[in-house]
Amino acid sequence: MTAREEGSGTPLVWLGGAWSKTRTLLAKNHHVIAPEGGSAPELASFDLVGEGAAAADALRLALARPQAVRGLVLVGPMLLKRDGSAGDATLLARLGEVTQPSLAVFATNDPQSPLEAARHYKTRMPGCNLVFVYDADARMTDERPEAVASLIADFLERHDLFLVRRESDVIFP
Amino acid sequence: MKASLFCTSRYTGPSPNGVWPVASEYCKPDISVSSMQGTLDQFKLADEFGFDWVTCAEHHYSGFSMTPNPMVVAGALTQIVKRAKIAVLGPTVPILNPVRVAEEFAMLDAMTNGRIIAGMMRGTPNEYVTYNYNPSESRARFAEAMAIIRHAWTEPQPFGWQGRYYQYRAISVWPRPIQQPHPPLYMSASSPEAGEYAAKNRIGIGFAFTTVPMAAIAAKHYRAEAAKAGWEPTPDEVIYRVGFHCADTDERAFADMHEVPQRVSQTNANAAIAAAIEESDYYGRDESQRRRNQTRDLSDRIEQGQLLVGSPETMVDQIHRVRRELGAGILDCVVAAQLGARTVRSIELFGTKVLPMIRDL
Numbered sequence: 001m002t003a004r005e006e007g008s009g010t011p012l013v014w015l016g017g018a019w020s021k022t023r024t025l026l027a028k029n030h031h032v033i034a035p036e037g038g039s040a041p042e043l044a045s046f047d048l049v050g051e052g053a054a055a056a057d058a059l060r061l062a063l064a065r066p067q068a069v070r071g072l073v074l075v076g077p078m079l080l081k082r083d084g085s086a087g088d089a090t091l092l093a094r095l096g097e098v099t100q101p102s103l104a105v106f107a108t109n110d111p112q113s114p115l116e117a118a119r120h121y122k123t124r125m126p127g128c129n130l131v132f133v134y135d136a137d138a139r140m141t142d143e144r145p146e147a148v149a150s151l152i153a154d155f156l157e158r159h160d161l162f163l164v165r166r167e168s169d170v171i172f173p
Numbered sequence: 174m175k176a177s178l179f180c181t182s183r184y185t186g187p188s189p190n191g192v193w194p195v196a197s198e199y200c201k202p203d204i205s206v207s208s209m210q211g212t213l214d215q216f217k218l219a220d221e222f223g224f225d226w227v228t229c230a231e232h233h234y235s236g237f238s239m240t241p242n243p244m245v246v247a248g249a250l251t252q253i254v255k256r257a258k259i260a261v262l263g264p265t266v267p268i269l270n271p272v273r274v275a276e277e278f279a280m281l282d283a284m285t286n287g288r289i290i291a292g293m294m295r296g297t298p299n300e301y302v303t304y305n306y307n308p309s310e311s312r313a314r315f316a317e318a319m320a321i322i323r324h325a326w327t328e329p330q331p332f333g334w335q336g337r338y339y340q341y342r343a344i345s346v347w348p349r350p351i352q353q354p355h356p357p358l359y360m361s362a363s364s365p366e367a368g369e370y371a372a373k374n375r376i377g378i379g380f381a382f383t384t385v386p387m388a389a390i391a392a393k394h395y396r397a398e399a400a401k402a403g404w405e406p407t408p409d410e411v412i413y414r415v416g417f418h419c420a421d422t423d424e425r426a427f428a429d430m431h432e433v434p435q436r437v438s439q440t441n442a443n444a445a446i447a448a449a450i451e452e453s454d455y456y457g458r459d460e461s462q463r464r465r466n467q468t469r470d471l472s473d474r475i476e477q478g479q480l481l482v483g484s485p486e487t488m489v490d491q492i493h494r495v496r497r498e499l500g501a502g503i504l505d506c507v508v509a510a511q512l513g514a515r516t517v518r519s520i521e522l523f524g525t526k527v528l529p530m531i532r533d534l
Contacts, residue, residue: 105335108320115324122330131333131342132324134317147335163342 003035011046012156015061016054017075021145026153044068047156048100051075052113052138056091062100071156072102075148076113076138077121084120095124101159102128105151107136107143127160174496174534176527177226177260178219178520179414179507182212182246184236190434193299193443194234208239212246213253215508215520220254222524226290228260228414228505233303241303244277251284259285262359262379262412262505263292267311268304271318272344275325279350287351292359292379293319295367299446314338316370319360326355359412362395363387372398372406379412379505385478388413389498396500408502413495416474416509417481419488419522426483426519430471433510480509485526492527496534504531 004019007027014023014034023032033041040048040061048069050058055077062069079086086092104121106113118130131151136143155162186204189195216227229246232238240246243261250259259281264274274293282289295315301308317336321344324332331345350356362368362378368391371378378395380388392411399406420426474480478498481491495501506523510516 115328118332119328119330122332129333129342130330131335134320134334134336134339144335147337151333151335165342 003033003041005031005033007032010156011041011043012049013040013043013046014049015040015051015057017051017141020141022141022148022152025145025149029153030156045070047071047073049073049075049152050077051141053078055079056088059091059095059098062098062102063094066099069100071159072098072100073152073155074102074104074121075152076107076110076140077104077117078113080117080120080124082114082116084117084124092124095121096126098125098128101155103131103152103155103162104128105131105133105140105148107133107138107140109135109137110140112138129155129160129162174492174502174504174531175225175409176504176506176523176531177228177257177412178216178224178523179228179230179262179505180212180215181230181232181238181507182209182240183508183511184208184239185211185511186236188236193446194302195236200236205239211511213249215516216250217253218517218520219524220257222521223528224257224506224524226258226260226503226505227254228262230262230292231265231294231300232297233300244281247281247289248284251281258288258290260290260359260505261292262290262381262414263294265296265300266293266318266322267295267314268300268306269318271321271339272325272341272346274318275322275346278322278356279326279346279348282351282356283348285351287356289350289352289356290359291356293322293376294361297382299443302446310338312366319374323355326350359410362391365391365394368392368395369398371395372402375399375402375404377406377410377412379414380499380501381414381505382479385413385495385498388478388501392499392501408496408500411499411501412503412505413478413499413501414505414507415481415495416479417488417506417519417523418509418512418516419481419483419485419519419527420515421484421518421522423483423487426487427471429510429512429515430480430482432512481506482509485522485530488523488527489530492531493534496531 007030009030012030012032026032045068048058055074056079062072102125106115106118122128122130133140133147141148185208186201188199219227229240229243231243233241247259247261278291295311298308317338325344325346331343334341359377359379360371362371372395418426418430475482481488
């Protein structure tokens with residue numbers, strides 16, 4: 001299996017999509033691995049991102065290897081439709097079994113991964129966090145890479161604690 | 174045609190004109206109390222005399238309008254105005270926390286059982302000084318804030334926001350708006366860009382501190398853009414804000430208005446601020462837009478449609494023009510004079526004499 005890899009640090013496996021500025025930014029603090037063909041490397045522990053149609057693959061992997069996948073991020077996932085239904089009924093039925101801390105990221109202008117579908121990830125996956133990336137579409141990882149990368153990095157580092165802001169608001173010390 | 178009464182909560186005592194910010198040392202507590210009470214009384218009268226809406230708005234740092242938070246006024250109005258809709262036209266969105274704006278509107282909607290009108294304003298240019306925001310970014314901030322507010326009102330699950338100017342990790346507004354999917358939205362559409370945004374997003378428009386000819390051009394552009402977007406605004410989706418003073422005779426109305434000193438617009442009241450804003454590319458690009466803010470005489474302002482002044486019959490003729498040239502369905506009538514009993518009479522005449530004559534326009 002060939003893969004594009006960049007950076008060093010915590011392993012971050014990214015399924016789906018093309019290499020993007022977001023991945024380059026994340027590679028500053030992660031070992032970003034983008035496997036060819038979508039098959040995940042045999043790592044003992046890693047964070048996992050599934051982008052677009054490959055979000056379904058990431059969910060299957062998270063369900064199959066709950067001990068190995070630490071945190072799960074879905075970027076513009078295309079599994080669920082606006083009405084909450086899914087083509088893969090088996091996977092749909094198992095979403096409630098996802099135990100990893102999870103984050104689902106949606107671009108505000110992406111009809112393939114509409115915001116109306118976002119709420120169904122939240123209701124079906126316990127503990128799933130939703131974040132909308134403003135003024136971007138399916139290319140959000142290249143359109144707004146700083147916004148997407150900082151969000152993913154913060155979530156993977158702190159999981160649900162990412163809800164609490166830690167940047168200082170001091171203007172002048 | 175419908176009408177709203179807009180009281181700016183003007184400070185009724187002496188204070189400097191032609192400066193901004195106005196030093197708060199001029200603000201005397203007892204006059205503040207009576208000014209606020211007088212405003213609430215006028216709103217109550219408007220409700221009793223049949224006005225369709227009452228209006229409040231956000232302005233800062235002067236006695237022109239002592240409502241830096243119009244939501245507070247609207248909260249008070251929920252207990253006073255029993256029938257009319259309460260139009261907050263509006264919060265200055267780019268300088269506020271948009272989630273808070275969504276929450277406050279939803280609260281008001283619940284407190285009135287769905288009688289809230291949500292105007293979303295970009296603000297007069299000087300307002301950016303108030304909370305220290307860059308005016309050149311106000312349009313982008315406004316657009317993003319509007320997106321947040323709409324999602325905050327309509328998303329059924331908590332969500333975070335990764336924006337350019339705003340970042341939230343969890344938004345989940347309680348109460349939800351009573352009006353579904355949300356209260357009617359309006360925004361200013363004086364510039365072509367604003368008209369295009371409103372049309373694209375199916376938002377009603379309002380014009381304030383402009384002229385009928387200028388507003389007519391902007392309204393035409395808005396309707397053309399709405400047609401491109403596949404919809405046709407109704408007259409109720411166009412608000413025209415206009416000063417008014419009604420008396421039993423034209424002579425009395427004009428004499429009253431001559432007692433009222435004309436106010437220099439807040440943006441032009443501070444030359445340094447006006448120059449800085451112009452440099453920021455916010456406001457100085459349009460010479461005619463600046464000229465309209467210059468002080469002009471009463472007859473000129475009436476001719477330009479900035480004021481309605483006269484007896485009820487005269488006023489109806491003036492309103493016909495607003496309807497004919499602009500197609501506005503809602504007049505947002507600003508109390509143009511704080512003249513005690515004569516202002517009360519003006520509100521009464523408008524409600525009881527003028528309104529019945531413009532209903533079928």
